[in-house]
Amino acid sequence: xxxxxxxxxxxxxxxxxxxxxxxxxxxxxxxxxxxxxxxxxxxxxxxxxxxxxxxxxxxxxxxxxxxxxxxxxxxxxxxxxxxxxxxxxxxxxxxxxxxxxxxxxxxxxxxxxxxxxxxxxxxxxxxxxxxxxxxxxxxxxxxxxxxxxxxxxxxxxxxxxxxxxxxxxxxxxxxxxxxxxxxxxxxxxxxxxxxxxxxxxxxxxxxxxxxxxxxxxxxxxxxxxxxxxxxxxxxxxxxxxxxxxxxxxxxxxxxxxxxxxxxxxxxxxxxxxxxxxxxxxxxxxxxxxxxxxxxxxxxxxxxxxxxxxxxxxxxxxxxxxxxxxxxxxxxxxxxxxxxxxxxxxxxxxxxxxxxxxxxxxxxxxxxxxxxxxxxxxxxxxxxxxxxxxxxxxxxxxxxxxxxxxxxxxxxxxxxxxxxxxxxxxxxxxxxxxxxxxxxxxxxxxxxxxxxxxxxxxxxxxxxxxxxxxxxxxxxxxxxxxxxxxxxxxxxxxxxxxxxxxxxxxxxxxxxxxxxxxxxxxxxxxxxxxxxxxxxxxxxxxxxxxxxxxxxxxxxxxxxxxxxxxxxxxxxxxxxxxxxxxxxxxxxxxxxxxxxxxxxxxxxxxxxxxxxxxxxxxxxxxxxxxxxxxxxxxxxxxxxxxxxxxxxxxxxxxxxxxxxxxxxxxxxxxxxxxxxxxxxxxxxxxxxxxxxxxxxxxxxxxxxxxxxxxxxxxxxxxxx
Numbered sequence: 001x002x003x004x005x006x007x008x009x010x011x012x013x014x015x016x017x018x019x020x021x022x023x024x025x026x027x028x029x030x031x032x033x034x035x036x037x038x039x040x041x042x043x044x045x046x047x048x049x050x051x052x053x054x055x056x057x058x059x060x061x062x063x064x065x066x067x068x069x070x071x072x073x074x075x076x077x078x079x080x081x082x083x084x085x086x087x088x089x090x091x092x093x094x095x096x097x098x099x100x101x102x103x104x105x106x107x108x109x110x111x112x113x114x115x116x117x118x119x120x121x122x123x124x125x126x127x128x129x130x131x132x133x134x135x136x137x138x139x140x141x142x143x144x145x146x147x148x149x150x151x152x153x154x155x156x157x158x159x160x161x162x163x164x165x166x167x168x169x170x171x172x173x174x175x176x177x178x179x180x181x182x183x184x185x186x187x188x189x190x191x192x193x194x195x196x197x198x199x200x201x202x203x204x205x206x207x208x209x210x211x212x213x214x215x216x217x218x219x220x221x222x223x224x225x226x227x228x229x230x231x232x233x234x235x236x237x238x239x240x241x242x243x244x245x246x247x248x249x250x251x252x253x254x255x256x257x258x259x260x261x262x263x264x265x266x267x268x269x270x271x272x273x274x275x276x277x278x279x280x281x282x283x284x285x286x287x288x289x290x291x292x293x294x295x296x297x298x299x300x301x302x303x304x305x306x307x308x309x310x311x312x313x314x315x316x317x318x319x320x321x322x323x324x325x326x327x328x329x330x331x332x333x334x335x336x337x338x339x340x341x342x343x344x345x346x347x348x349x350x351x352x353x354x355x356x357x358x359x360x361x362x363x364x365x366x367x368x369x370x371x372x373x374x375x376x377x378x379x380x381x382x383x384x385x386x387x388x389x390x391x392x393x394x395x396x397x398x399x400x401x402x403x404x405x406x407x408x409x410x411x412x413x414x415x416x417x418x419x420x421x422x423x424x425x426x427x428x429x430x431x432x433x434x435x436x437x438x439x440x441x442x443x444x445x446x447x448x449x450x451x452x453x454x455x456x457x458x459x460x461x462x463x464x465x466x467x468x469x470x471x472x473x474x475x476x477x478x479x480x481x482x483x484x485x486x487x488x489x490x491x492x493x494x495x496x497x498x499x500x501x502x503x504x505x506x507x508x509x510x511x512x513x514x515x516x517x518x519x520x521x522x523x524x525x526x527x528x529x530x531x532x533x534x535x536x537x538x539x540x541x542x543x544x545x546x547x548x549x550x551x552x553x554x555x556x557x558x559x560x561x562x563x564x565x566x567x568x569x570x571x572x573x574x575x576x577x578x579x580x581x582x583x584x585x586x587x588x589x590x591x592x593x594x595x596x597x598x599x600x601x602x603x604x605x606x607x608x609x610x611x612x613x614x615x616x617x618x619x620x621x622x623x624x625x626x627x628x629x630x631x632x633x634x635x636x637x638x639x640x641x642x643x644x645x646x647x648x649x650x651x652x653x654x655x656x657x658x659x660x661x662x663x664x665x666x667x668x669x670x671x672x673x674x675x676x677x678x679x680x681x682x683x684x685x686x687x688x689x690x691x692x693x694x695x696x697x698x699x700x701x702x703x704x705x706x707x708x709x710x711x712x713x714x715x716x717x718x719x
Contacts, residue, residue: 039063039104045422046433047444047476048465050107053423057119060108064127067101068134074098075138078147085147087164091171095470095519110462114480115426116209116454124202132198136191139178148172163685167519170684173320177308186307193307197300204293205456205637208281211288212631213453215281217251217274225249227266229388234487242453253278254482255457255633257582257624260495262372263387268364275369282630283606290630295602297636298593306598314594317642321526322649322688326595329528329645330588330616336648337584337618339711343577348622350378368624375575383571387495389564394499395554396449396483396492403499403550404506405432407540411672412514413437416445426452428485434513443467443513446478449502450485450492457482457633459501461508461534466523467515477512479505491554496568500538507537514680522685527643529688531650532657533680539658542568543667573710578623580709585625587645588616590635594642605629653692655704660696 038054040063045051074097083089112120138144151158152172155165179190218240219225225233236249243250251261251274259278265271282290298313305316314326323329348366351374356363366374380386401416408414415435422431428450434443446464465476481501486492494502511533517523540546551560592612609629613619627634634640657679661671678695693699706712 037063039100039107040066042099042103046419046441047474048103049422049431049444049476050425050464051423052425055107055425057117057123060104060120061123061127063100063104064108064123065130067098067104068130071098071101072134072137075141075144079141079144085150087151087158087160087168090147090151091164091167092470094171095167095468095521106462106464110464110478111425113456113460113462114448114478115452116456121206124206125199128198128202129195132194133191135178136187136194139175139180140182140187140191142180145175145180148175163518163522166685167521170521170524177316177320179307182307190304190307193300193304197297197304200293200297200300201637204290204297205633207288207290207293208631208633208637209454209456211282211284211290212253212255212457214288215253215277217253217270217277218245219249219251219270222249224267224270225265227264228261229264229391231486231490231493232261232264232484234490235484238485238487252451252453252484253281253457254451255631256626257628258368258372258626260372260484262369263376265373268370268373271369271373272367279624279628290636291605292602294593294629294632294636295605295608298596299598299600299602301594301641302596302598302600312595312597314591314642317594321643321646322528323645326591326642329649330591332648332652333584333587333591333645334616336580336706336711337588337616339706340577340580340584340709341618341620343711344581344620344623345577347375347378347575347577348620351375354378354381366622368622371578371622375578379571379574383567383574385564385567385571390496390560390568391493392553392555393551393560393564394494394496395552396494398550398552398554399494399499399502400447401550402552403541403546404502406549407503407537407543407546407667408506408510410545410667411540411669412510412676413669413672414442414513419444428452441474443475443477445509445513446476447480448478449481449483451482455480455482459505460638461505461512463512466520467512467517468520468523469516469518471520475512475515477509479509481505493554496541500541503538503541504534507534510537511680511683514676515683516681517683517685523683525684526688527640528646528649529653529692531647532653532692535647535650535654536657536675539654539661540667542572545667573708576709576711580711581618581620581623582626583647585613585616585618585623586627586632587648588618589613589625589627589629590632590640590642590644592616593629593635652702652705653700655708656696656700657692659704 037059038051039059042048043051075094078090078093078097081089108120108123112124148168148171151168155168160168179187182190216239219236222233225236228236233249236251239250239252240246240248251259253259257278259274262271262274265274282288301313305311305313308316310316310319312326318325318329323332351371352366354374354377355366355370376387405414405416413436416432417435419431419433422444424431424446426448429446429448432445432447433441434445436442459479459481461477461479463475463477465473467473467475479502481498483492483494483498511530512523515523547565548559551565552558553560589609589612592608592615610619613625634644635642640646657675661667664671675695679691682691
């Protein structure tokens with residue numbers, strides 16, 4: 001959805017998105033502002049790319065304010081017209097409305113996530129409640145909803161195309177879910193809930209960003225970094241230098257519980273300190289502590305669900321997703337948890353035996369901060385595979401151009417050309433123009449891969465401009481990561497996990513680039529379907545033809561030896577008990593928070609978390625959740641509330657879809673074109689389940705997922 005980056009940056013849930021052609025400035029807009037503010041005019045750059053050469057922090061707030069003013073005027077004109085409501089005089093103008101707000105919102109949302117600063121944070125705090133009120137003003141407009149309801153009730157007799165009918169149904173559903181049918185008294189309550197939640201969502205994101213930066217581990221002695229590579233030690237020194245800590249070393253935190261350095265650090269006390277810095281980053285009882293905020297957000301969302309007639313927020317959230325009910329999502333998670341936790345316990349036993357073998361008479365019990373370190377040793381012992389052996393073959397630029405882009409060419413016929421004439425918001429960012437198989441210009445692709453203290457954690461894909469035939473716009477898409485920046489003069493070498501992350505996020509980008517929808521709102525897909533294209537795209541990272549094309553030594557250009565490639569394949573299911581269990585623990589924790597009914601007292605966050613993990617049988621002491629409640633950005637500030645299960649749900653789809661490719665010749669243009677035409681191009685123009693069945697020929701099965709993760713015996717699941 002085109003406005004999603006702005007809504008997430010302001011800590012708001014996703015609602016309707018509108019975009020359209022230029023509108024005249026309102027009478028209140030100073031003429032000078034229109035001339036000087038780059039957002040007030042459609043960008044003249046290719047693809048309407050943002051004018052980062054002109055955009056200043058001071059431009060965002062007046063453009064956001066004016067954007068809301070203009071959109072509200074446009075929507076009121078639609079609602080107040082005398083003509084009987086039709087698709088053409090109501091829905092189409094709504095799709096065209098809000099052009100300025102979409103333009104500034106997409107840029108502000110993306111930059112606030114990737115390149116934040118004090119000024120942008122101030123704007124976030126001030127604009128979040130205003131944006132919430134603006135959204136309510138539209139969705140709670142009785143006249144507007146009456147028109148939408150009339151069109152909805154007559155949709156079958158109106159001669160609409162299938163896509164138009166889906167758009168009407170989405171508008172009606174979105175307005176109902178936003179409170180359009182509530183009594184006036186309940187609308188007042190809803191507005192208050194939305195105001196408070198918008199403020200808290202912004203506060204959570206800002207506290208977490210600050211807590212993650214402050215939580216970085218500072219070390220005084222290079223000996224404490226024993227086990228890290230020269231490049232990693234140099235990067236830690238550079239990170240310290242950037243913070244004004246000359247003569248020290250800084251291990252910056254990634255967004256997950258476990259930290260990459262724990263696989264290599266030999267000093268157990270340093271591993272423990274790093275683990276504790278990660279897990280307690282937002283739990284120090286200081287200005288960055290998020291626990292009271294998350295408990296209150298859960299209460300607010302439960303109360304909002306109650307107003308809408310749902311027993312819990314999870315019931316409300318899953319109504320329009322593939323899973324439909326919390327029970328269906330929880331069943332998937334808990335069924336997979338049985339073999340996953342059994343596998344994790346076996347993995348823990350192997351590592352405990354290794355600890356006792358290496359420390360006769362002084363063995364210690366395996367702790368969470370030991371898992372990565374000893375898992376790496378077990379991998380070396382069982383598979384003769386060392387991450388340090390792999391990284392020289394995964395130089396970032398080569399992975400991008402000869403791997404990610406090459407696979408897209410082989411599957412979809414796409415080609416890429418770097419554009420150094422397109423302005424960017426930060427020097428690390430690169431821009432590529434994307435061309436279709438016939439040479440037609442298709443999209444712009446931005447990539448911003450290196451960790452910065454002012455960047456949100458994790459990796460994601462976002463858009464500056466969305467595709468729409470109605471609006472005549474083509475996609476401008478961005479992938480953002482948090483890879484460790486190399487020291488000056490050093491290559492950017494990736495782990496294999498980071499390689500798959502690049503393929504994953506580019507799968508999201510492909511979903512945007514290859515869209516062929518008419519209406520902007522048609523691009524939206526259910527949360528538990530949206531990860532299908534991204535997770536499916538990960539498979540090509542290890543495809544023989546693709547892998548051989550990019551996995552070459554950064555110094556010699558020699559391909560990775562086949563023996564090492566075979567080891568990667570053999571180790572494909574290694575540590576899957578841990579990785580699956582830590583994911584399931586986070587997913588079930590998400591469900592626990594959002595299956596609380598309205599009126600539940602705010603719990604002690606740590607106690608609630610412990611009880612929930614125990615209740616679902618995923619409370620393995622050595623395997624903490626991938627995200628603990630206090631820094632679980634997905635469910636408090638990034639649109640995955642009651643939706644983190646979606647990665648597992650979508651993996652059932654992606655593994656099943658990949659099985660189809662394997663059955664039909666694998667990496668071919670014909671297969672890629674079929675997936676493009678039947679999945680990637682369609683966006684949300686049809687029911688996601690029907691879309692998948694049309695591609696696959698039947699409902700997805702769980703067996704390919706369990707085989708891929710090595711979690712046997714196969715369990716029985718129904719969707």
